[in-house]
Amino acid sequence: MDELFRRGFVRSVGILTGGTAIGQAITVLMLPIITRFYSPEDFSLLAVYMALVAVFSVVGCLRYNIAIPLPENDCQGINVLALSLLASTVISLILAIPMLLMASGFAALLGQPGLETLLWMVPVGVWASSMYTGLQYWASRKKRFGLITKTLITRSLGGVSAQLGLGYFGSGAFGLLLGQTLNNSLGVFGLARSTLREDRAAIRQVSLKEMARNLKKFRRYPIYSVPEALCNTAGLQVPILIIASLAVGPEAGFVLLSMRVLGLPIRLIGGSVGQVYLSEAGEKLRQGDLPSFTRRTMATLAKVGIVPILLAGLISPFVFGPVFGDEWARAGVIVAWMTPWFFLQFVVSPVSMVLNVVNRQELAFLLQVVGLLLRVIAVLGAARFAPSMQAEVFAVTSAGFYCLYAFVVLSVSRTVTV
Structure with missing residues (x-):
C-alpha cells in the first residue's frame, strides 16, 4: 500500500493479527454454543465481572507498562517492567481484602446478589491481566510477536474450553467467570518463562536504585x-x-x-x-x-x-x-x-x-x-x-x-x- x-511493520502486524485471528475465531465460533449453555442473566454477571476486572486492571501496573518499549536500552526497560510487575502484585493483594471481606456489600451495591460468591475471582483476574500486560509490552519491545501470538491462542483456547465444559454440566455463571479468569491467566506463564530464559543479562541489571530512577523518570x-x-x-x-x-x-x-x-x-x-x-x-x-x-x-x-x-x-x-x-x-x-x-x-x-x-x-x-x-x-x-x-x-x-x-x-x- x-x-x-x-x-518490518507489516510483518509484525501480520504475526500478531494471525494469532489474534485464531484466538478470536475460537471464541466467536463457540459463542453460539456458549449462549445455549448460559442464559442472558449469566452473561449479565459476566459483564459486571469483566467491567470490574477491566477498571481495576488499569491501575494494576500504574501504567508503567506503556513506558516499557520507550527507553533506548534494555537496562531501563527491564527496570520499568519490574516496576510494573511489582505494582500489579501489590495492588491486587490490596484489592483482595475488600473483595473477600465485604463481598455481600459489593454485590448488593452492584445490584447483582448472585455475584457475591464469585467476587474472589476479581483480584485474581486483575493480577493475571496486569501481569500479562506488563510482560506483553516487554515481549513487544523485544519484537517477540510470535510468542505473543502463541499466548493469545492459548488464552482463548483455555478460556473457551473451560466455559464449554463447565456449561455442559450446568455450572451457571461460575463457568463463565472461571473461563474468563483462565483467559486472563494462561498467557502469563509463557511470557514469564521466555523472559527468564532469554533476558538473563537484562534481569541481572534490575536493582532498587534503577527502579527508583525510572520511577522518577516516568512519573508522569x-x-x-x-x-x-x-x-x-x-x-x-x-x-x-x-x-x-x-x-x-x-x-x-x-x-x-x-x-x-x-x-x-x-x-x-x-x-x-x-x-x-x-x-x-x-x-x-x-x-x-x-x-x-x-x-x-x-x-x-x-x-x-x-x-x-x-x-x-x-x-x-x-x-x-x-x-x-x-x-x-x-x-x-x-x-x-x-x-x-x-x-x-x-x-x-x-x-x-x-x-x-x-x-x-x-x-x-x-x-x-x-x-x-x-x-x-x-x-x-x-x-x-x-x-x-x-x-x-x-x-x-x-x-x-x-x-x-x-x-x-x-x-x-x-x-x-x-
Whole structure:
C-alpha cells in the first residue's frame, strides 16, 4: 500500500493479527454454543465481572507498562517492567481484602446478589491481566510477536474450553467467570518463562536504585496516564455497570454479547496494529516521522475496517436470533446502534497512545474525563427518562466521544515537533 506497510511493520502486524485471528475465531465460533449453555442473566454477571476486572486492571501496573518499549536500552526497560510487575502484585493483594471481606456489600451495591460468591475471582483476574500486560509490552519491545501470538491462542483456547465444559454440566455463571479468569491467566506463564530464559543479562541489571530512577523518570505515567486510562476504561465499563444495576432484565448481557461480536475487528486488527504502533512510535518520534506515521496508520485502518464493521451492523438484527438463540435477538438490534461507535474506535484506538508518546498525558486525561462524564450522564439520563433505550444512548454517546478523540489525535499529530 504505502510505506506504512513496508519493512518490518507489516510483518509484525501480520504475526500478531494471525494469532489474534485464531484466538478470536475460537471464541466467536463457540459463542453460539456458549449462549445455549448460559442464559442472558449469566452473561449479565459476566459483564459486571469483566467491567470490574477491566477498571481495576488499569491501575494494576500504574501504567508503567506503556513506558516499557520507550527507553533506548534494555537496562531501563527491564527496570520499568519490574516496576510494573511489582505494582500489579501489590495492588491486587490490596484489592483482595475488600473483595473477600465485604463481598455481600459489593454485590448488593452492584445490584447483582448472585455475584457475591464469585467476587474472589476479581483480584485474581486483575493480577493475571496486569501481569500479562506488563510482560506483553516487554515481549513487544523485544519484537517477540510470535510468542505473543502463541499466548493469545492459548488464552482463548483455555478460556473457551473451560466455559464449554463447565456449561455442559450446568455450572451457571461460575463457568463463565472461571473461563474468563483462565483467559486472563494462561498467557502469563509463557511470557514469564521466555523472559527468564532469554533476558538473563537484562534481569541481572534490575536493582532498587534503577527502579527508583525510572520511577522518577516516568512519573508522569502514574500521575497522568493512570487517571486518563481509568477514565477511559470507566467510560466504557461504568455504563455497563449502570445498565446491569438499573435496566429491566438481562440488558447488560445483551450489551456484552453485542460488544464481543462487533468488537472482533478491533481485537483482530486494531489491537495488533496498536501493539506494533507503540513499539515503533518512540523511534518514529526521534526520526521526526511520528505525525505522518500516525495519519497513515489511521487512514489504512479506516479503509480496512469500513466494510466488515458496516456489514456486521446491517445484518446483525436479522441473524442474531437464529445464530445465538431466540432470546438473544435484542443483542442484534444493539449491534446496529453500536456500528458507528466501533468503526471510529477501530480507527482511533490503535494510535491513541500518541498522546503519551509526545508527553501530552494531561490532554489525554482531560479527554477521557469528558468521555466518562458524557457517557455516564447520558446513560443515567436514559435510565430516568427512557429506560428501554439505555444501550442505544450508550452507543450514540460513545460514537460522539470517538469523533472528538479522532479530532484531538489528528490535531496533536500536526503540531508535533522534534
